[in-house]
Amino acid sequence: MARRRIRVDRDTWAAVASGLLFALAFPPVPLVLPAFVCLVPLGVAVAHAADSGASARRAAALGFWFGLVGCGLNLYWIAIALSLFTWLASLGYVATIIGLAAISGAATAALFIVRRRTGWPMAILLPAVWVASELALVHLGDIAFPWLPLGLALARTPVLAQAADLSGVHGLSAWVACTNGLLVDAWLNRSRRGAVVTRVAAALGLAAVVAMYGEWRLRSTAIVPLARVGAVQPNIPEDEKMQAAMRTRFIGILAQLTRDEIAHEDPQLVAWPETALPGYIAEEPSWRDTMRVLATVHHTPILFGVMDYELHGAGPEDYDYFNAAMLADSLGRIDTQPTYRKRYLVPIVERVPFVNPRWFASLKYFGGFGRGTSVRPFRLPFGGVGVLICYESIFPDLARAYRRRGADMLLNITNDAWFGHTAAPYQHEAHLRLRAIENRVGIVRAANTGISEYIDPLGRPHGATALFTPADPTYAAETTHVRTLYVEWGDWLGALCVATTLSLLALAAVARFTTAPPPNPL
Numbered sequence: 001m002a003r004r005r006i007r008v009d010r011d012t013w014a015a016v017a018s019g020l021l022f023a024l025a026f027p028p029v030p031l032v033l034p035a036f037v038c039l040v041p042l043g044v045a046v047a048h049a050a051d052s053g054a055s056a057r058r059a060a061a062l063g064f065w066f067g068l069v070g071c072g073l074n075l076y077w078i079a080i081a082l083s084l085f086t087w088l089a090s091l092g093y094v095a096t097i098i099g100l101a102a103i104s105g106a107a108t109a110a111l112f113i114v115r116r117r118t119g120w121p122m123a124i125l126l127p128a129v130w131v132a133s134e135l136a137l138v139h140l141g142d143i144a145f146p147w148l149p150l151g152l153a154l155a156r157t158p159v160l161a162q163a164a165d166l167s168g169v170h171g172l173s174a175w176v177a178c179t180n181g182l183l184v185d186a187w188l189n190r191s192r193r194g195a196v197v198t199r200v201a202a203a204l205g206l207a208a209v210v211a212m213y214g215e216w217r218l219r220s221t222a223i224v225p226l227a228r229v230g231a232v233q234p235n236i237p238e239d240e241k242m243q244a245a246m247r248t249r250f251i252g253i254l255a256q257l258t259r260d261e262i263a264h265e266d267p268q269l270v271a272w273p274e275t276a277l278p279g280y281i282a283e284e285p286s287w288r289d290t291m292r293v294l295a296t297v298h299h300t301p302i303l304f305g306v307m308d309y310e311l312h313g314a315g316p317e318d319y320d321y322f323n324a325a326m327l328a329d330s331l332g333r334i335d336t337q338p339t340y341r342k343r344y345l346v347p348i349v350e351r352v353p354f355v356n357p358r359w360f361a362s363l364k365y366f367g368g369f370g371r372g373t374s375v376r377p378f379r380l381p382f383g384g385v386g387v388l389i390c391y392e393s394i395f396p397d398l399a400r401a402y403r404r405r406g407a408d409m410l411l412n413i414t415n416d417a418w419f420g421h422t423a424a425p426y427q428h429e430a431h432l433r434l435r436a437i438e439n440r441v442g443i444v445r446a447a448n449t450g451i452s453e454y455i456d457p458l459g460r461p462h463g464a465t466a467l468f469t470p471a472d473p474t475y476a477a478e479t480t481h482v483r484t485l486y487v488e489w490g491d492w493l494g495a496l497c498v499a500t501t502l503s504l505l506a507l508a509a510v511a512r513f514t515t516a517p518p519p520n521p522l
Helices: 010-023 033-037 040-051 056-074 077-082 089-118 122-138 150-154 164-188 193-220 244-265 285-298 390-394 396-404 424-439 485-489 492-514
Strands: 224-231 269-271 277-280 302-311 319-328 378-380 383-389 407-414 442-447 453-455 474-479
Touching: 010 033, 010 040, 010 056, 033 150, 033 164, 040 056, 040 089, 040 122, 040 164, 056 089, 077 089, 089 122, 089 492, 122 164, 122 492, 150 164, 150 424, 164 193, 164 396, 164 424, 164 485, 164 492, 224 244, 224 407, 224 442, 244 269, 244 277, 244 285, 244 474, 285 302, 285 319, 302 383, 302 407, 319 383, 383 390, 383 396, 390 407, 390 424, 396 407, 396 424, 396 485, 407 424, 407 474, 424 442, 424 453, 424 485, 442 474, 453 474
Parallel strands: 224 269, 269 302, 277 302, 383 407, 407 442
Antiparallel strands: 224 474, 302 319, 378 383, 442 453
8 A cells, every 4th residue: 555645835844934933033042133034934825825715724724834833942941841840741832832833823814814805915914913913822811921922032132122112022023024024025026126126125124214213212211220239049949949848948048148249239129039938928937037137137128039828718728829029128027018929820830721720729839829910019218119020021011010100120030940951041031121121111130040130221131140050149220211102002003903903804704704606607
């Protein structure tokens, strides 16, 4: 019996090529060009399908292959990270990639439909549909995972990233996708020299405008000194953090690093990482005593990550627990300001999607965390400090909410130990560069195993620590008095992309059901 040979056609290879370029667009790869061309092969393939009368299912398959390759290569670290929590880590990775690939497939199907319906240039349709799909990833509730917006590829190129203060990271994504769309249109019109030159010139012109805006912002934005902020990086391995018997050792390491830092640098605030104290402070009186002595003796407030809980009734299981941040003020008091409870939770690891988190109450480091609701900056003598715990740094709306409520700086406390030596710490850190630009505030990052650093209001990093080494850097944090368009209007360009995409899809649906079928020749 002859074997069936699996044949992969040209358009499928184009989708795979786009996925490979997409994988090269993000940190730690030090390249910016792949972002501006990664959607070109895929866009050409979808346009060919739409213009030749193929089916939307075909376009969806192309998007699925793109997502499978691009997200699969970028997010390989999920399997490594989750392996610390569950033997099902590989299944979690596969499920995540398939889910993201399905969303990419839905996006390319939508692009196919609106292209076939309107015949509009891909320079218009591609950014509208792509950004709409990015915003969909932000608003998926328990499974929201906006880890790889296209605009993130510009985070390490400050002159190109400054435009994020106009419409956020999704505004940058719209520009990059538009450039890809112009190149798609140039390829589709390659037989007409004038059309090619016009579209390439438009792409270069857009880049020049964005770069000039960036140069202007870098030169003209007035930065104001705010406070000296210390970050403690204890470098405690994740497997040790999960052992209850090791808890008493952690606070000793943190306390010694804090004493050294205060003695040499005299910071006005010291930040400890996410879950620096991996338990409930109410159950560990020695922790409260140590915090009180440290803050009081040195007259220095300490913001620290800890577990928190809230009782709802008399039953032993009737409570929620939280990943939280508390402040010990300069008098050693811990209860003078409300505890911040993490709002955006890592799917599976912190909250199993779509089920009651109390079912997992006995598993204190897996699946059952409660979700915080308050967004209130901590008030210190030098100004307001908004806290982003770990994964929350990838959600622009939270940083914006802090800025609108009077935050003068942001503080990211995180534990990236579970990422290991992968691309994840670099991808995670890059998001903060855009949060700084969007809101024009400085950001101090205190990470258990690194990268700890300071990012100024122009998105430039300072004093980054090495991974997996103890450190206690102190940073001169700054702020601005700028009230950016993004802070005022939010994702206005993203909303416009969503509205455009939905309107065009609605028109296509109406046309489909109102157009009379061709007469039956029989």
